[in-house]
Amino acid sequence: xxxxxxxxxxxxxxxxxxxxxxxxxxxxxxxxxxxxxxxxxxxxxxxxxxxxxxxxxxxxxxxxxxxxxxxxxxxxxxxxxxxxxxxxxxxxxxxxxxxxxxxxxxxxxxxxxxxxxxxxxxxxxxxxxxxxxxxxxxxxxxxxxxxxxxxxxxxxxxxxxxxxxxxxxxxxxxxxxxxxxxxxxxxxxxxxxxxxxxxxxxxxxxxxxxxxxxxxxxxxxxxxxxxxxxxxxxxxxx
Numbered sequence: 737x738x739x740x741x742x743x744x745x746x747x748x749x750x751x752x753x754x755x756x757x758x759x760x761x762x763x764x765x766x767x768x769x770x771x772x773x774x775x776x777x778x779x780x781x782x783x784x785x786x787x788x789x790x791x792x793x794x795x796x797x798x799x800x801x802x803x804x805x806x807x808x809x810x811x812x813x814x815x816x817x818x819x820x821x822x823x824x825x826x827x828x829x830x831x832x833x834x835x836x837x838x839x840x841x842x843x844x845x846x847x848x849x850x851x852x853x854x855x856x857x858x859x860x861x862x863x864x865x866x867x868x869x870x871x872x873x874x875x876x877x878x879x880x881x882x883x884x885x886x887x888x889x890x891x892x893x894x895x896x897x898x899x900x901x902x903x904x905x906x907x908x909x910x911x912x913x914x915x916x917x918x919x920x921x922x923x924x925x926x927x928x929x930x931x932x933x934x935x936x937x938x939x940x941x942x943x944x945x946x947x948x949x950x951x952x953x954x955x956x957x958x959x960x961x962x963x964x965x966x967x968x969x970x971x972x973x974x
Contacts, residue, residue, distance in 0.1 A: 737783050742766070743776035749796060750829030751789060765790045799853045800834050801967055802826065803948070806848040807956035812839040822848060825957055837861065838921050838945075846871070846942035847950040849970075850959075859973060860946060863920065866899070867973060870917045870944035871926055876936040879905050879912040883933055887916065891929045896922070898929060911938070946973050 743757040746766070751757055754776075760766055761776040767788040768780060780787065782796035804822060806812065811819045814835050819842065823831045834850040837857045851857060860867050887903040899919040906913040916926060927937045943950045947969035954960065962970070 737781045739779040739781055741776070742768070742773060742778050742780050742787075745780060745782045745796065746787075746789065746794070748833065749794070750827075750832055751794075760789065800830055800851060801853065801856075801962040801970075802830060802834060802850040802959050803951060803954070803962055803966070804848045804850060804959035805950060805954035805956050806840050806845055806942075808843050808845055810957075811842050812836045812848060822850065826850070826959065840942060841924060841927075841940070844940045844942065845956055846940075847945055847948065848942070849945065849948065849962075856970060860970070861921070865973065866919045867946040868917050868919055868944075869921060869942060869946075870915060872941045872943050873914050873916065873926065873930075873937050874939040875912040875914060875930060876910075876938050877912065877934070878908050878910070879903070879914055879935065880908065881905075883935075886933070887929065891932050893928055893932060898922075898925065901929070915943075917944075946970065 743754045743761065746752070746757045746760070747754045752760070758776040761773050764772050766773040768778070769786050783798065787794040787796070804825070806822055809820070810825065811821050813821045814823045815821060822836055823834065826834070833852040835852070835857070837849040837851060837860055840846065840848055849860070859865060884903045884905065887901040890900050891898045901919070902917040904915040906915060916929075918925060926940060930937050948966055951960065
């Protein structure tokens with residue numbers, strides 16, 4: 737386990753700035769292994785030692801994994817000068833640490849993973865891994881078996897040809913409902929694939945990323961930590 741400065745550990749977990757944490761220490765409000773801390777620079781192993789701040793046990797988590805049902809109108813970023821971000825929806829102690837794994841368009845809803853585990857993020861986003869992403873969509877226009885066949889071959893776009901995609905028709909008419917599974921995650925990819933056949937996506941929701949499924953109990957804008965089972969499945973993707 738890694739030894740780190742006490743003030744850095746507490747600041748990184750959202751208990752204030754390093755300067756504010758030093759004040760807590762000077763006030764005698766931080767206790768480490770039943771001994772009042774006097775040096776904010778003392779080195780601790782946060783995972784192993786018993787730390788209490790102002791009478792409250794300090795539960796250290798080095799890695800944070802958050803499953804969110806991203807709402808529309810919110811951007812998949814850590815900061816934005818115009819729009820609210822997915823990180824803005826989280827409590828401060830998570831928001832200062834995590835980043836979204838990949839992006840969903842501002843008007844796209846659904847499954848979004850946020851974490852500070854850079855290795856896991858890289859593994860899930862690496863083109864070599866070909867982690868599949870499944871979407872539910874409503875389409876303005878009739879989706880037919882011809883489109884299913886074309887998606888299965890790969891759709892030629894202006895700048896690249898997609899990998900073969902699985903298209904499932906749920907209903908077909910003036911408005912169609914479909915599920916589509918893609919291996920990449922290019923900018924506006926699902927929308928562009930349908931636009932190649934003069935079809936317009938009116939609603940898009942990501943429902944799966946690799947083994948991780950959108951939790952139906954989460955309303956748009958809600959989130960929770962991953963379960964141990966979900967985390968194990970993701971780590972086995974590496």
